[in-house]
Amino acid sequence: MLKRSRIPGILTWLTLLFFYFPIVLLVINSFNVTRTGGSWGGFTLRWYRDLFGAREIWNALRNTLVVAFTATGASTIIGTTAAIALHRYKGRLQNAHYGLIYTPLVVPEILLGISLLLFFVALKIELGLATVTIAHITFCTSYVTMAVLSRLQDFDLTILEAARDLGANTWTTTWKVLIPVISPGIIAGALLAFTLSLDDFVISFFVAGPGSTTLPIHIYSMIRRGSMPLINALSTILLAITFLAILAYQMINKKRTGQ
Numbered sequence: 001m002l003k004r005s006r007i008p009g010i011l012t013w014l015t016l017l018f019f020y021f022p023i024v025l026l027v028i029n030s031f032n033v034t035r036t037g038g039s040w041g042g043f044t045l046r047w048y049r050d051l052f053g054a055r056e057i058w059n060a061l062r063n064t065l066v067v068a069f070t071a072t073g074a075s076t077i078i079g080t081t082a083a084i085a086l087h088r089y090k091g092r093l094q095n096a097h098y099g100l101i102y103t104p105l106v107v108p109e110i111l112l113g114i115s116l117l118l119f120f121v122a123l124k125i126e127l128g129l130a131t132v133t134i135a136h137i138t139f140c141t142s143y144v145t146m147a148v149l150s151r152l153q154d155f156d157l158t159i160l161e162a163a164r165d166l167g168a169n170t171w172t173t174t175w176k177v178l179i180p181v182i183s184p185g186i187i188a189g190a191l192l193a194f195t196l197s198l199d200d201f202v203i204s205f206f207v208a209g210p211g212s213t214t215l216p217i218h219i220y221s222m223i224r225r226g227s228m229p230l231i232n233a234l235s236t237i238l239l240a241i242t243f244l245a246i247l248a249y250q251m252i253n254k255k256r257t258g259q
Contacts, residue, residue: 023239030232047229051237054230060218063129067204067214068197071136076190078137079144083185084178086145087152104139105146112139113206120207127209135207136197143196144189151185 030048034041051057086097104112116135117127125131155178163173179186201216208217222231 026232027236027239030229030236032229035229047233048237051230051233057215057218057230057234060213060215063132063212064198064215067129067133067136068194070133071140071197072190072194074133074137075140075144075193076186079141079189079193080148080182080186082141083145083148083152083182087149087155101142101145104142109200109202110206113203116203117206127207127212129212131207131209132204132212132214135203136200139200139203140193140197143192144186147189147192148182148185151182151188155181 028040031043031045032040033044033046082097082101086094086101107115113135116131116138120127120131159177159181160173163177164170168176199216200214201220204214205217205220208214213221219231219234
């Protein structure tokens with residue numbers, strides 16, 4: 001009988017340690033009285049008190065959420081309709097449409113940010129929250145389209161024809177047959193768009209104007225000023241919210257499946 005090698009298990013634990021140990025240090029330093037975090041100076045909640053009193057951070061968070069929810073809603077609608085059109089209709093024109101969808105996925109973010117900045121300047125559009133939202137819709141739409149298209153690959157269009165033969169109109173077949181089948185792809189695309197919009201820095205940096213600073217841009221400015229304790233506290237709170245959201249989703253999904 002061959003003896004199982006321990007090397008895969010050791011490599012797995014080393015990889016997990018490499019990824020998660022910095023996060024553990026971040027959480028610990030959010031309660032560290034020392035500003036630099038190089039050594040443990042004692043337990044404190046001072047950085048959390050300072051964080052909740054920092055109005056600039058909460059204004060940046062509000063801008064980020066406004067942009068993220070707006071961009072997610074718009075890109076989900078546009079991306080879903082684009083995916084349906086690309087899947088249903090074929091032709092030379094559709095190749096150009098595929099190119100438009102794929103371009104934001106392959107173009108470097110810095111190039112996309114500069115291009116959008118030049119576009120807004122050429123049209124004499126004042127940079128602000130609106131330009132940030134438009135920029136986020138631009139690249140989020142591509143991700144939603146790809147997510148929905150992957151779901152449509154296994155969809156049989158004859159089901160829609162059968163529904164029409166039974167007397168259903170276009171609106172009914174779309175909402176009663178098509179949307180329920182591709183809803184997992186739509187939800188996945190929307191979640192991906194929301195996540196990408198929430199933590200985008202490069203594109204937002206180029207198209208943001210006065211009063212439209214998002215949270216990633218504000219965190220970058222805080223790093224340059226050396227406000228690491230506040231960043232640690234903010235990151236810990238966002239991490240806790242993420243874990244709670246995942247836990248809530250698992251509990252709801254488990255209750256729904258009856259397991």
